[in-house]
Amino acid sequence: MSQGRIFTGEGLLQDTVLDCDVCVVGSGSGGAWLAHELVAQGKSVVMLEEGGHHTRREFDMTEARAYPALYQELGSRTTDDLSVTLLQGRSVGGGTTVNWCSSFRTPKRILERWREQHGVDTLSEAVLGPHWDAIEQRLHIAEWPKEAMNENNKALWDGLGALGYERGLIRRNVHGCANLGYCGMGCPIDAKQSMAVTVLPDAVEKGLQLYANTSARTLTWTGRRITHVNAEVLDPTTNKPTGRVVTVRPKVTCLSGGAINSPGLLLRSGLEAGGRVGRRTWLHPVLISIARFDRPVNAFAGAPQSVYSHHFVERGPGKMGFFLEVPPVHPMLAASISNGSGRFTQALLDQLPQLQVMIALAVDGLLPEETGGTVRVRSGGYSRYSFTYDFTDAHWEAFRFAQKEMAKLQFAAGAREVFTLHADPVRLTSVDQLHLLDEAPWKPLHVRVATAHQMGGCAMGKDPGESVVDPHLRFHAMDNLYVVDGSVLPTSLGVNPQETIFGIARWAAQHVGAAV
Amino acid sequence: MKMYLPPPGGKPSRRGVLKKGLWGGALLTLGGFGALFFRKSVEVPLPPGGLQVLSAREYAVLVVLAQRLLPKRAGAPTVDELGVAATCDSVLAQADATSQKEFKQLLGLFENALANFLLGARPGTFTRMAEDAQEAVLEDWRTSRLSVRRTGFLALRTLVMASYFGNPKAWGAANYPGPPAGVHQPDAPVWRGGDVPRPASSTPLEASQRDAGVAMDAGTSPDVGAGAEPHP
Numbered sequence: 215m216s217q218g219r220i221f222t223g224e225g226l227l228q229d230t231v232l233d234c235d236v237c238v239v240g241s242g243s244g245g246a247w248l249a250h251e252l253v254a255q256g257k258s259v260v261m262l263e264e265g266g267h268h269t270r271r272e273f274d275m276t277e278a279r280a281y282p283a284l285y286q287e288l289g290s291r292t293t294d295d296l297s298v299t300l301l302q303g304r305s306v307g308g309g310t311t312v313n314w315c316s317s318f319r320t321p322k323r324i325l326e327r328w329r330e331q332h333g334v335d336t337l338s339e340a341v342l343g344p345h346w347d348a349i350e351q352r353l354h355i356a357e358w359p360k361e362a363m364n365e366n367n368k369a370l371w372d373g374l375g376a377l378g379y380e381r382g383l384i385r386r387n388v389h390g391c392a393n394l395g396y397c398g399m400g401c402p403i404d405a406k407q408s409m410a411v412t413v414l415p416d417a418v419e420k421g422l423q424l425y426a427n428t429s430a431r432t433l434t435w436t437g438r439r440i441t442h443v444n445a446e447v448l449d450p451t452t453n454k455p456t457g458r459v460v461t462v463r464p465k466v467t468c469l470s471g472g473a474i475n476s477p478g479l480l481l482r483s484g485l486e487a488g489g490r491v492g493r494r495t496w497l498h499p500v501l502i503s504i505a506r507f508d509r510p511v512n513a514f515a516g517a518p519q520s521v522y523s524h525h526f527v528e529r530g531p532g533k534m535g536f537f538l539e540v541p542p543v544h545p546m547l548a549a550s551i552s553n554g555s556g557r558f559t560q561a562l563l564d565q566l567p568q569l570q571v572m573i574a575l576a577v578d579g580l581l582p583e584e585t586g587g588t589v590r591v592r593s594g595g596y597s598r599y600s601f602t603y604d605f606t607d608a609h610w611e612a613f614r615f616a617q618k619e620m621a622k623l624q625f626a627a628g629a630r631e632v633f634t635l636h637a638d639p640v641r642l643t644s645v646d647q648l649h650l651l652d653e654a655p656w657k658p659l660h661v662r663v664a665t666a667h668q669m670g671g672c673a674m675g676k677d678p679g680e681s682v683v684d685p686h687l688r689f690h691a692m693d694n695l696y697v698v699d700g701s702v703l704p705t706s707l708g709v710n711p712q713e714t715i716f717g718i719a720r721w722a723a724q725h726v727g728a729a730v
Numbered sequence: 731m732k733m734y735l736p737p738p739g740g741k742p743s744r745r746g747v748l749k750k751g752l753w754g755g756a757l758l759t760l761g762g763f764g765a766l767f768f769r770k771s772v773e774v775p776l777p778p779g780g781l782q783v784l785s786a787r788e789y790a791v792l793v794v795l796a797q798r799l800l801p802k803r804a805g806a807p808t809v810d811e812l813g814v815a816a817t818c819d820s821v822l823a824q825a826d827a828t829s830q831k832e833f834k835q836l837l838g839l840f841e842n843a844l845a846n847f848l849l850g851a852r853p854g855t856f857t858r859m860a861e862d863a864q865e866a867v868l869e870d871w872r873t874s875r876l877s878v879r880r881t882g883f884l885a886l887r888t889l890v891m892a893s894y895f896g897n898p899k900a901w902g903a904a905n906y907p908g909p910p911a912g913v914h915q916p917d918a919p920v921w922r923g924g925d926v927p928r929p930a931s932s933t934p935l936e937a938s939q940r941d942a943g944v945a946m947d948a949g950t951s952p953d954v955g956a957g958a959e960p961h962p
């Protein structure tokens with residue numbers, strides 16, 4: 215097989231029709247590993263990616279360049295009511311180009327739950343283990359050394375130690391990392407082992423044809439078969455359609471556009487699976503706690519995430535669990551995701567180097583009353599969907615509890631003040647003031663919630679009346695359509711999702727390949 | 731076990747499509763009926779490069795909103811010095827058409843005298859109010875019991891904050907040193923396959939030669955296969 219190529223919008227000046235074994239829509243965690251395995255099997259693969267092909271040549275570590283180029287909707291994706299801010303990748307490499315490198319295998323209890331409650335009898339630690347081994351080797355996934363931990367993570371580490379809570383060091387997919395802290399803007403030295411610098415170029419060497427700036431708009435189908443993937447070329451600068459189209463006629467089609475976008479493409483194509491497509495989208499909704507120290511923390515520098523705690527991941531029946539990590543803190547994101555009056559944000563940002571930030575990521579999708587997020591097509595929208603997310607009482611109970619725990623951890627590590635992200639920020643100056651958090655409103659739009667982990671919307675499962683794809687990831691009502699990305703997860707995970715998606719995609723490649 | 735399939739080539743059914751925008755029925759109409767309810771807005775000079783999405787009137791509203799949201803302070807550039815409203819306009823130019831429309835409606839709603847009266851019992855055209863009254867209107871939106879106003883405040887706040895603090899000239903005010911120098915290589919090779927063999931710098935081996943935490947390779951390798959590739 216001769217070497218493939220990465221095409222970009224600049225070079226796609228004619229309408230194009232392509233025949234191939236498999237068309238993969240999306241080049242992120244799921245799509246990249248899937249395509250990598252398929253070309254290794256000798257299949258001809260065309261990959262469509264609506265984002266651009268961006269490399270370290272452009273990764274100058276500025277937020278104002280990175281978010282519009284590398285994130286969905288210029289970094290401003292949200293729920294319809296703006297109650298949840300969604301950070302999601304959009305470029306060659308998808309989320310892996312901008313993510314924070316934390317790598318976890320899927321917890322056993324989650325795989326068991328999928329087996330018991332969703333009929334996913336195909337996945338287990340034994341099945342995924344060899345795939346994870348290979349992935350960890352290729353992406354150099356290893357524990358980040360404690361000595362290299364930055365002050366932001368160290369505050370979490372110290373707080374957890376002081377309170378006697380469970381704590382662990384995070385494994386990262388990096389190779390030759392210089393501990394710079396700019397993973398979220400694209401690694402400037404290709405140390406992060408994102409898909410764009412690892413398995414995608416590997417696959418291009420083996421024949422992958424990757425079309426960047428090319429957005430799949432609809433699938434054409436007759437009976438139980440997808441016949442065409444209809445895509446439009448986008449102008450790399452304006453992000454608007456150029457009028458050129460790419461039409462793919464594959465034997466098998468795989469959607470790897472990620473949660474929200476894969477369901478969106480199905481909905482645009484009239485494939486709704488009885489209204490289940492786009493439903494039950496999970497977010498690991500994130501509550502953020504800001505602390506001010508009187509020493510520099512410099513949370514903008516150093517590997518962004520190297521410490522975690524699963525101490526509260528299971529909180530007993532009827533309660534929503536959460537896990538604790540820290541985010542990197544840079545001025546543009548910190549200011550836009552903060553809350554309160556403009557003056558409050560000005561005063562907060564004045565002290566940026568002293569700020570230490572913790573996040574509690576709620577483990578959603580495990581309680582019976584939860585319905586999660588719903589994706590719908592928005593008339594007149596191109597890259598924007600309608601997306602709503604239903605909070606339950608359990609979310610708010612967990613958030614209030616998590617805010618107290620984060621404040622305790624921050625004070626234990628030496629914080630002088632702790633602020634919530636309420637519209638009226640609650641300010642605490644010591645652990646004796648935790649009761650103030652009980653008086654604050656815990657409701658949508660009264661306190662900011664964010665997410666970088668979108669999952670579900672095309673849930674896998676045995677029963678076609680309850681799920682969208684089968685336990686081998688084939689769309690129930692089609693013979694040659696698969697979904698291979700975070701959208702197939704029936705619930706959230708309780709750990710950062712990339713390695714779960716890598717593993718499932720690498721495993722799924724054999725089934726997709728066999729369907730050609 | 732229920733199976734559902736629309737007819738071949740079927741369009742998304744109604745339930746899959748959201749018809750109304752962010753603002754819902756009545757509010758939307760208020761924001762859009764500018765001609766009827768606007769008194770004259772104050773005029774502000776347009777940015778040198780002109781406007782791509784906002785009208786002159788919407789731009790004027792945004793300029794004033796940004797001034798109130800991020801008031802002047804010693805030692806920090808003002809929103810006007812950084813051209814925050816113009817930055818917002820150019821960001822909006824890349825945004826989805828639905829987002830552009832909603833943001834324009836939002837600005838209309840802020841300015842609209844009738845809406846200010848109905849929603850906040852503060853009659854008057856926003857840009858013509860005294861500064862402290864304008865601040866009070868913003869505070870009304872932030873703490874409103876109407877979720878649609880809190881949503882509007884967040885939309886405005888997010889865009890203005892991002893436009894201001896995303897500007898390197900604002901970094902000093904945040905005591906942010908900016909990214910480390912000497913790391914980014916604007917001449918780094920870009921490889922896109924085709925007839926060009928994969929250069930060493932995009933294989934993992936070379937990365938292993940880097941010393942974590944210290945220097946990077948000087949990267950003198952020429953541009954390989956960069957730029958536009960014509961489609962065969």
Ligand SMILES: Cc1cc2nc3c(=O)[nH]c(=O)nc-3n(C[C@H](O)[C@H](O)[C@H](O)COP(=O)(O)OP(=O)(O)OC[C@H]3O[C@@H](n4cnc5c(N)ncnc54)[C@H](O)[C@@H]3O)c2cc1C
Binds near residue numbers: 245315431476666668
């Ligand atoms: C800031 C940030 C930090 C994160 N940190 C971590 C972390 O530390 N650890 C971790 O495990 N996870 C992290 N994540 C999450 C992780 O990156 C994602 O969960 C994961 O990449 C999702 O994989 P995916 O295959 O489902 O989709 P993605 O990786 O999002 O890839 C989907 C791709 O498909 C493209 N696409 C979508 N629709 C179309 C279409 N119609 N046509 C063409 N192309 C399309 C998109 O542009 C995108 O590039 C982070 C995410 C973000 C945004």
Ligand code: SF4
Binds near residue numbers: 402517
């Ligand atoms: S912390 Fe490491 S992986 Fe992240 S941007 Fe810096 S060098 Fe790259």
